[in-house]
Amino acid sequence: MSEETRFAADVYGDRLERAVAAMRAAHLDALLVTPGPDLRYLLGSAAQSFERLTCLVINADGATPSVVVPKLELASLQGSAVSDLGLRVLDWVDGTDPYKLVRSALHAGSRVAVADAMPALHLIPLAESFSGLPVSATPVLRELRMIKDEAEIEALRRAGAAIDRVHARMGDFLMAGRTEAQVAADIDRAIQEEGHTEAAFIIVGSGPHGADPHHEVSNRVIQRGDVVVIDIGGPVEPGYYSDSTRTYVLGEPRGEVAKRIAELERAQAAAVAAVRPGVTAEAVDAAARAPLTDAGFGDAFVHRTGHGIGLSVHEEPYIVAGNDLELRAGMAFSVEPGIYFPGEWGARIEDIVVVTEDGCESVNQQPHGLTVL
Incomplete structure (x- = not known):
């Protein structure tokens, strides 16, 4: 070392x-x-x-x-x-x-x-x-x-910028006619090219596979019109992780896809806006759920809103109902609400945020809405 x-x-x-x-x-x-x-x-x-x-x-x-x-x-x-x-x-x-x-x-x-x-x-x-x-x-x-020092926060910023650069290249990888595995292989190389030591995880959830939050990759051929969830990350030296999810569609979105993902984007933004010192972890989770519930598909959000990140991909604090931990400056965690419709498609939007003295800083800057490729 x-x-x-x-x-x-x-x-x-x-x-x-x-x-x-x-x-x-x-x-x-x-x-x-x-x-x-x-x-x-x-x-x-x-x-x-x-x-x-x-x-x-x-x-x-x-x-x-x-x-x-x-x-x-x-x-x-x-x-x-x-x-x-x-x-x-x-x-x-x-x-x-x-x-x-x-x-x-x-x-x-x-x-x-x-x-x-x-x-x-x-x-x-x-x-x-x-x-x-x-x-x-x-x-x-x-x-x-749980409380990151300035050196750790800077490492998380570098990791966030590195994974943003990978998402910015997704148009080169994600195309109809390719398999999820082929896309994942390109993403793996890009993750390392953009400054990570390795790809810790790659999710390419196309079409109905996107409705499984923990789907990884398969030999399914991606089709025109598919909604595709891309959740990727890995460590940058000295060992701090990136983790970012964006949702893409191949061609124009069908049915209510665009409308529902717009509601998801609002939910993710509401949760980020709720982050500040003194607010509880469960309050941030609730802020993400309220817009989706109001839109009529709160039941489609089936997991917690976030997890801490640092030298581990998943560590405390966990942004979940029942966690009354009060947020403090220096805490870093994901904000990643998702909606999933079994047999059809799914979507998730994820940023890593760091709690500041008066709010939070996102280390991810890629557009949050549905990206049409």
Whole structure:
């Protein structure tokens, strides 16, 4: 992992300090983090999780954190903030017990929290050595990761601009007579050409397939008159995701397609307009639903309005009924109402927004309405 794939070391130093403060507030004594989005958030390390234990150990007393790592995987820490921050590296070789190293790095106290990405392969032997069962670190790490710092927001802006450029090229890919799979292959290449490290997901839902929100791609031949849902995204360095959906039609829209999608566009705009600090997540969801219900097809909107995004495609906060979480500046999430008519067609409009001090900023700028190709 090169210097270009992470933020400056002081960004990670600040995150570790905030993690310690959050642990103290939660009355936790230690935090154990294995490879995954949480480790990347705290250290800028994209190390993978294998059968050999890699684990960041943070003590609530503020002592220098330790990283337990297999000697043969020391290279996985290169380019992370470990050396810049002066963290202790405790390496181990096959045939020795890495869990003893973790225990040796723990200070006084028995309230140990583990990140939710820790495999059971490591959680069980670690738990057996603690005086009490570990607890989930999700409440602590969720709070940290939900509020994006300026470096993260800028990464999300870059990701949003990159996926916008892919949507702007859709007229080159999406044509009658081609299969969904052929279109997806072109989109895959374009996603990488426009600055992503990979395509994390591609949905090409043409005609009746568009009525399945989680349809991916198939060998269906796209036909003239089809409504097509294109939902695409992927990570840009240092690992922050794009996610944007637009709806297209091949030729002039039939029947009430244009009218219904115009109502969807109004619903998406209403939800974005509702986003500001102090508003609850469920209120934004309700703002998206009201116009569709008033138009007579609220039942066609069958999923939540949005999900948080960052180092994971789906993370908190979730914009859904029943979530009374109050929005705060720095939260980032999708606003993506959709309408689906089984056996016929579907449509969805999705932007990523970042909550600001007095509203929100959308990182996606492509036109929202039905695009005729």
